[in-house]
Amino acid sequence: MTPGGSLRGLWNMFLGGCLVFLGFAGLLCHRPALGAGLPDTVARVRPSIVAVGTYQAMRRPPSVFLGTGFAVADGRHVITNAHVIPEKLDKSHRERLAVFVGRGRRVQVRTATPRARDDVHDLVVLQIRGSPLPPLRLSHAQVREGEPVAFTGFPIGMVLGLYPVTHRGIISAVSPLAIPTHSGRSLDRDMVVRLKKDFDVYQLDATAYPGNSGSPLYRPDNGQVLGVINKVLVTHGKEKMLERPSGITFAVPVQHVRALLRKAGIQNP
Secondary structure (H helix, E strand, O other), rough: OOOOHHHHHHHHHHHHHHHHHHHHHHHHHHHHHHHHHHHHHHHHEEEEEEEEEEEEEOOOOEEEEEEEEEEEEEEEEEEEEEHHOOOOOHHHHHHHEEEEEEEEEEEEEEEEEEEEOOOOEEEEEEEEEOOOOOOOOOOOOOOOOOEEEEEEEEEOOOOOOOOOEEEEEEEEEEEEOOOOOOHHHOOOOOHHHHHHHEEEEEOOOOOOOOHOOEEEEEEOOOEEEEEEEOOOOOOOOHHHOOOOOOOOOEEEEEEEHHHHHHHOOOOOO
């Protein structure tokens, strides 16, 4: 090998080493950004999350937790599951529907009034009193199986105060709410209704609990809402057919939230 060829070889090796180093450096620089995505999103989403329940001043405890909700539209409206709302209130003792806002032991009680509901998709929109909360944006993007998701709510209620909990997972499947049965004997009245008004739900690989009903399912990178966690509607459908209910979680797609807001005449950006 000539001296010139040797120098060129060494130079090429040096350049190659630099490119490899820069490649690894780039990966290391991007890792924190990817890891910081969800924490930053949770920090933005959390102020929009509320507990939903009833309040009666003379009762002990005065607050009863029923589910989770989240602010939308102008920040004075909250979305949750319809089954979370009690059928009757003890008005003789001044019981009222309420949302609970804040964090930890610093809780603010806001009176809530149902504005519109959709029993087929188990959704309700509440109007709340007081200053507006930061609303969550509703996604218009198509949901794909395998994409990452997160949801924030109150799985164990307000036992220790208002401390919203976040879970993450993926969209495991997009499938119909009601699944076929091999025998007519397996069908009950609820399932017949579901079959007549069938719609797709999102199946997740993350476990939610009854207190999560009404929690927003959102994108980890930007917090846009994809759906609403539901632990009753689907349990009475799909999981009723299983001898031992699994830990699978389902969510109602966000397009039904948009339809409910339109029905109520509520503008949503």
